Amino acid sequence: MDSILQYFRTLPSDIILADISLVIITIASTFLLTKYKKWNWLWSWITSTDHKKIGIMYLFVSFLFFLRAGLEALLIRMQLAFPENEFWVFQGERFNQLTSTHGTVMIFLVATPLLIGLMNVIVPLQIGARDVAFPFMNSLSLWLFISGGILINVSFIAGGSPNAGWTTYAPLSLKEFTPGPSNTYYPIGLQVAGLGTIMGAINFIVTIIKMRAPGMKFMRMPLSTWSMLITSVLIVYAFSALAVALLLLTFERLFGTVILSSSAGNPLIWQHLFWIFGHPEVYIIALPAFGIFSDVISTFSKKKLFGYTSMVFAIILIGFLGFMVWVHHMFTVGLNANINVFFALTTMLIAIPTGIKIFNWLFTMRGGSIRFDTPMLYALGFIVTFVMGGVTGVMLGSVPADYQYHDSYFVVAHLHYVIIGATIFGVLSGVYYWWPKMFGKMLNEKLGKWNFWTFVIGFHFTFFPMHIMGLMGMPRRVFTYPEGEGLGWLNFVSTCGAFLMGIGVFIFMLNIYITTRYGKSVQLNDPWMKRGRTLEWTIPSPPPPYNFARTPIVTSGEPLWNAYENRKENIEFEGEYEDIHMPSSSSLPFFMGMAFLIASFGFVFQIWWLATLGMLGVFMTMAIRSFQNKNGYSIPKKNVIYHDKGVGY
Amino acid sequence: MKKENDHLTKLSIMFVTMIILTLIAFYLVSSDWISTNVLPYVLLFFAVIQVVIQLVLFMDIKEKEGRYRITSVVGGGFIALLTIFFLALLKM
Amino acid sequence: MQAPAEEKLFSDKQAQMNILAFWFLIGAEVVVFGCLFGIYVSVQELTANGPGPKELFNLSEIIISTIVLLSSSFTCALGVYTLKLGKKRMTFIWFLLTISLGIGFVFLEVIEFVAYVGEGATISTSAFLGAFYMLLGTHGAHVIFGVVWISMLLIQLVLFGITKDTAPKLFIASLYWHFIDVIWVFIFTVVYLLGKV
Structure with a gap:
């Protein structure tokens, strides 16, 4: 205990302040996340x-x-x-x-x-x-x-x-x-x-x-x-x-x-x-x-x-x-x-x-x-x-x-x-x-x-x-x-x-x-007073997870602006509505990032077992990814239609 | 089936060519056959031939979307050469 | 049995994007090795009190590793050839041969390095040796990574067969393997052969 106190006494005041604020931020964010579930x-x-x-x-x-x-x-x-x-x-x-x-x-x-x-x-x-x-x-x-x-x-x-x-x-x-x-x-x-x-x-x-x-x-x-x-x-x-x-x-x-x-x-x-x-x-x-x-x-x-x-x-x-x-x-x-x-x-x-x-x-x-x-x-x-x-x-x-x-x-x-x-x-x-x-x-x-x-x-x-x-x-x-x-x-x-x-x-x-x-x-696709010119302003704000319910038809460099010039509300989209395939979310990138973090600490302080452990983690996550079945999930057609007609129209 | 056999023959011929080029290069260095002023360029030329064989025949660089593939490798090669050139100048 | 045509195996949009992305990664790797070669070339003559390329390298050993790696590139190309024909068994054998040759190459390289260190040519002896070990080490690490990667893909090949999923993966791994070989051709030429000139 004394040695720890001694360690803190040798620290410059700015680092102590940084330590304290880090602890406070961690506690506060944990508390808030838990409180609001x-x-x-x-x-x-x-x-x-x-x-x-x-x-x-x-x-x-x-x-x-x-x-x-x-x-x-x-x-x-x-x-x-x-x-x-x-x-x-x-x-x-x-x-x-x-x-x-x-x-x-x-x-x-x-x-x-x-x-x-x-x-x-x-x-x-x-x-x-x-x-x-x-x-x-x-x-x-x-x-x-x-x-x-x-x-x-x-x-x-x-x-x-x-x-x-x-x-x-x-x-x-x-x-x-x-x-x-x-x-x-x-x-x-x-x-x-x-x-x-x-x-x-x-x-x-x-x-x-x-x-x-x-x-x-x-x-x-x-x-x-x-x-x-x-x-x-x-x-x-x-x-x-x-x-x-x-x-x-x-x-x-x-x-x-x-x-x-x-x-x-x-x-x-x-x-x-x-x-x-x-x-x-x-x-x-x-x-x-x-x-x-x-x-x-x-x-x-x-x-x-x-x-x-x-x-x-x-x-x-x-x-x-x-x-x-x-x-x-x-x-x-x-x-x-x-x-x-x-x-x-x-x-x-x-x-x-x-x-x-x-x-x-x-x-x-x-x-x-x-x-x-x-x-x-x-x-x-x-x-x-x-x-x-x-x-x-x-x-x-x-x-x-x-x-x-x-x-x-x-x-x-x-x-x-x-x-x-x-x-x-x-x-x-x-x-x-x-x-x-x-x-x-x-x-x-x-x-x-x-x-x-x-x-x-x-x-x-x-x-x-x-x-x-x-x-x-x-x-x-x-x-x-x-x-x-x-x-x-x-x-x-x-x-x-x-x-x-x-x-x-x-x-x-x-x-x-x-x-x-x-x-x-x-509630508008194009909130900038109908000045939008490009494709991002043709879809709802914020866009649905799949962005475009149907494929946009592009015939010029400024499709939306041309639609406005032709007195239309929006550009044309083509094709029928269908189920939309989405990539599934994955926790692997997070874990791979953390494994890299651990390995990096090992390298920085030259603690070789830690570095090895981290790198093993990196390769493990890579291997898991290689074997993973990459099926995503589907958003059903009726939801797509509902959202497309419901927002911005 | 004929086309496929052709491809196989091509692969084999090119593989043998690469081995032969390597052995020739090896021989040239061991002997005094070519003067040392010219030799490096000859050896690098051999290396480039082998690389082109690998890229074109083994890696299908010219197949679908060849222009992007070639752009990527040539761009990288350009910057690599630039780097090597100016780092080599540090020797002087 | 009808062999799946090449077009079908690689027609998937995601597969095509993966292959294209890998080509850009190769572009990046070209710069990586270019810079490593640059470092090597610039400190080539700074041998301090240690051995220089002329004293250190034994070309007859290097020619063996070169032939081993070139052959692995050839077996890899054969593997892709049989893969496109949909012959699972032959594909497996060719790729297995590829990684065996890869392991053989790494083994020869390790023996070579151990011998050098035994002669007192360590990584911190001189700038030349540092750059040499960095260049060769990076290449060797690539070979090891390739061996592990292809082994994983072979397991998948055995488990799932040649599918729209596994075929592009093996093809990409083959690109990687050929690229390693390309780099070795330059290492062989610039480091070993030109070192002796």
């Missing part, structure tokens, strides 16, 4: 293979991670608010952990899965499919992502978080310099999550190639679907490179290879592999957002998207070029000048397809009858913000200038302008846009506008000063800076902005709460 309900979600539910769980879990990493951002800003500040315990080592996990969580566990989640809900609806190609694998992707996410998040209270930056450069990330489990969490947690992401991507590709409704040709697909197709291809290749990089780091830390060591090996191998993944990752999280904005802008301008074909080819071109630019993250490591010039050129080339997209969006709005609802506001905010981020990107792409900007706050400003500007704005826009489709209720428009303005103004106050700080020479990843350099007030403004963003996120949560609690059901 919701365990079965929870289990039905956990084992669900319905793409809509899986998508919503993706969104929910990554939003939790978003809150956690956002909290870290606030702590970082508190520490940096004043020169030579000493806020709580976040100096030196703890500060490194904060920035590292903030970056890691935001990129891998927030930006990527938020988009995957949203697309999981939307893509099958947009192509007229009843589910994704592999519902079981979809659920497995989710649970691998959650296990990986738990691992990265738990590191904070169990052994120390990764502390070598979100890029975890060798040799700092090697055992020699950062002993203990901290940086072992990183490769193993991300490996598990990454595996899930690759599966999810393959699922999207096959779904989009094989499950489109009759008549839905490739060049008739909505832009969200197109962007997700290209993104998935990027994921398949980029995350494979990441898998090798992570495997390499695991070998370095656990099995004693010396490939990355600065004396016997070459640490640059990590940088290459990481950025071969890392740069496509930027497009992995940007392209789906582009797709969402294309749909939103077209809907709220009440106009066909300008230059659809050029939009599609711009996406493909961006995806292709995205693989050819990674060395621009490594200009200063001393590769030869020709390599740097080559990558500077490819980097600047990307501005061309991106510029095409920006102009197409502007031309879509031109002459349209624009409604400024929250999704559209976010789309407009995106255009302004992303152009600024893009311009700094081209600045960073020029080699000599990059030697000045590199590793300064200028880079921090740039990456937040593009990632928040595209991904987070995109997700918020998409969530406001499709919320009625997912839950059957409109998010409150007034709170939505408050959410938008606080978040966007807060965003620019937070990150714009960082450009200037960077140009004044403030390096990134430092926990303090001297007085009298003129950096104090800029940092203070930035911190204030961060809190304004925090208020914005709070208003967003408040909006969800109020809408869910008091909002009225929309």
